[in-house]
Each structure stands twice: as structure tokens, then as C-alpha cells.
Amino acid sequence: MDPRRFSDLITFSRVAETQSFTAAAHSLGVTQSAVSQTVKRLEAELGIRLLSRSTRSLTPTAAGEQLLATLAPNVAELNAKLADLERLREEPGGQLRVTCGKHAADTLVWPAFSKLLAAHPYIEGELSVEDRYVDIVKERFDVGIRMRDNLELDMISVPIGLSLRSVVVGAPGYLDACVAPDRPRDLARHRCIGFRNAGGILSPWTFEKDGRTETVKITSPIIVNDGDALVAAACAGMGLAYMLEDLAAPFLQDGQLVETLGNWSPRFPGYHAYYSSRRHPPPAVTLFLDLLRQEI
Template sequence: MDPRRFSDLITFSRVAETRRFTAAAQSLGVTCGKHAADALVWPAFSKLLAAHPDIEGELSVDDRYVDIAAERFDVGIRMRDNLELDMISVPVGPSLRSVVVGAPEYLDACKAPDTPRDLSRHRCIGFRNAGGILSPWSFERDGRTETVRVTSSIIVNDGDALVASACAGMGLAYMLKDLAAPFLQDGQLIEVLGNWSPPFSGYHAYYSSRRHPPPAVTLFLDLFRQEI
């Protein structure tokens, strides 16, 4: 082969490889659940893409746990206790709080519970998560934790349906306070067992510990660091 032709091939290969890495550095794939997307991720994601129009972004909203390595995402946003051990996690949001709520007409007919054990006497609205599991109701008071698996009179798998069922007086529901807040403010829902529901660690970003995060991931996480 002509040495000049061989040199041209090497140069072309290096340019192609450089372009490949540059393209990878300018892309950002993010996966998160619906609540995280609405409350936290979308504002930061849209702000990043507006400031850096050269970044090609993808936001996948999926409530199931996503293996970001297998599904080729750069970063995921989840609760810390749902993460694999080989992931690096970074807090990206404020503390959260779960609440038990019911409609005024339901609580007029049924005495409000004083302790989590009193839930056995109530109609409860269950939530089936993306993994197909009925979410337990967890409580804490004075350093003592208690998990209750309620008997559900109705089961839903969507946050909006959970709120709507509670507002319709179908029973007590357990949800993040963010979801209930507008309905607590306008009186459609009332919180019970409030002294059993302390704040807990909120959402974390996670990415693989096996590779250095791309520049776009660093820029994305920096936006959260400015807020917390």
C-alpha cells in the first residue's frame, strides 16, 4: 500500500474516533420516574439544553428501576434505597415526606387513626408500584420505625389516580406530600398521623462507577448543586 494512503487512513480513523467521542460528550440520556420528572428533573433538563443547544438530550420517564448501563442512559434519578451498590449517587433534591390523607367526608364517617396500627380499621387505597409490588406504608416516631401492610379496598398504580381516589372519599391514602399539597391547601384532603411522618432523604442522581461521567452529566448535576 502507498505509505501516503496508509497515513491518510490513520488520519481519517483518528478524526472519526475524535468525532465519536465528541458526539458522546455532547449527549445526555436521563431516566427518572414521573414524580421526579415533574418536581425536579424537567426544570433542570430544559435549563441545561437551553444553555447548551449543542447537547443532544433524551429524557425517559419510567417509574420502574432502570439499569442505566444495560439501557444506555448516562444518569438516572431515583430514591437512594433503590440503587445498585456499584452506582455512584449524588443528592439532587430536598428532603421528602410521605403523608396519610383522607377526604373530610370520609373522616367525618370514620374516626381518624391515632397510630399506624389503627389503619387496620380503615378502608385504605393501595398503590402498586412499577415493580408490581404493593407499596408498604412506613412510619417513624421517636426513633422507632413501623411498617404497615394495609388491607386495600382499592388498588391503583398511578399517582393522579391515588389522589383522585382519596379526594372521592374512597379511603385513606399514603403518598408523597408534594402530590397531596394542593388538595390539603384547598381542603379536599386532610392529613392524619402527621407526627408519624418525618422527612426522609429525597432523590439521588446515579451513574456507573465503572466509567467517568461525560461532560454533559457533570453540567447536569451542577445545576442541582446550585439549588441544594
């Protein structure tokens, strides 16, 4: 529709509503002459009279009534939508779509996500928990949670988690039956439980000591693709497992697992929240990032 035609229809609607060119002009902030000329132009373009005028009254014609019957609900709906948008200035709303892996969801994201939705009922939230790589622009997510070294260059990233640590653990029964590894290369003589990530790749075991990094490609007679299964296999004495310390912590504390190669397992930077640099983040994203920082 021609933008001018839309404006003309709104002017006609206001005249019919107030039954006065003067009152309509006052409410629209224009002159009475401008309102009169607008209605005349609309009638001329449509080729039909929309208003019956007399010295004492101003009423819609039958054609004008038909047009108003169509205009009224649409104008009312538009006004309601505008009112909703104005309320968003005071109460954040809209949709917030977040993607992250299971470990990030359990330890960091879900507490912040649930608090946000409880505090702001106008926000519609979606949390997608999966370990695969997600292109948040292509799949229309607002925020992703990932390790810093896996982020694209055109993303804005914000650190939101404490540093992490990966550990090699095994059940006491398994380690009692063999010689515990003293350095990464010793893993070659051990049964190791492999973890296949969402990309189908068998995750390498990476170690660091005195500024020197070693990556070991282990031989895995047992392979899983779930963190809980990885812990269970290690606790069952099926071999050594390489996992985030957070996953192993409860089992290390109660003695079901024992850590090895501890001096080869320094801490590294934790999770980052990232979003597209192509647009300004909406209020819901800003609030969510603030809550994530508070969770730390």
C-alpha cells in the first residue's frame, strides 16, 4: 500500500470517529484544512463519497460505513500492538532462544535461564541442549554458550563461567590392578574409555605441564557419547576416563574414582556466551547475560 494512502485512511477514520473535521485535526496535530483536503483526495481517488456533510452534522455514507467496518478492527489491533511495544520499555518481553551443551546447561545456564523467565513473564524462552556445533545466525538463536576457542570471528563473546579443568580418573579397583600413569605417554598401556562428540570425532586427551602441551590419541575399546555414561563406565572399573572435573567431583569425593596425572591437568578458560555482532542485543539477552555473570 502507498504510505500516503494508509495515512489518508487513518485521517478518514478519525474524522468519522469524532464526526468533526476540527476535532480530528486537533487530535492528529494538523490543520482543519489539511484534514478536509485529505478526505476529499481519498474520496476522489476511490471515486465514491465517504462522508455526508451538512452545516450541523458529519456522518459516514453507506460506503463509508463499509470502509470503517474494515478499518476499525485493524486500527484497534495496530494500536494494541503499539501499546504492547511501549510496555516492553518497562517490562522486557519477546523471545529468547539459547543453545548450549549439557554440561553448560546443568552447571551454569539453566539456573540463570529459569530465574530470568520467573522474573520476566513477558519473555518467551527456549533452551536447546545439545552438544553439536550450532550456527546461531542460521538457526536463529539469540545466544550460544561455548568454549572461547570454538567461536567464530564475527561473534561477540562474553566470559560467563569460572575456569575449568579436565582430569583423568579411574576406579580404585582398576588402578590397584595396574601401574598408574606418570605421564601422558603412559596411557598407551591402559584401557581408556573414549568419548565421541556430537561431530562424530573421538575427543583427544590434551595435557599441559611447564608450558608444554601434549595431545594423546588413545585407543578406546569402549566409546560413549554421553557424560553420565562416561562417569558410569569409569566407576565400573572399565578403564581410565578423561572428563571435566565438575563431572567427576562427586565421585572423587566419595572415593568411587581416583585422579591420575594431576600435575598435567591445569585449569583453562571456561564458557563464553556469544551472539551475533550484526545486531544490537535485545533487552532479554542483556538480562540473561547479567544473570549468567551473577551465577558465577
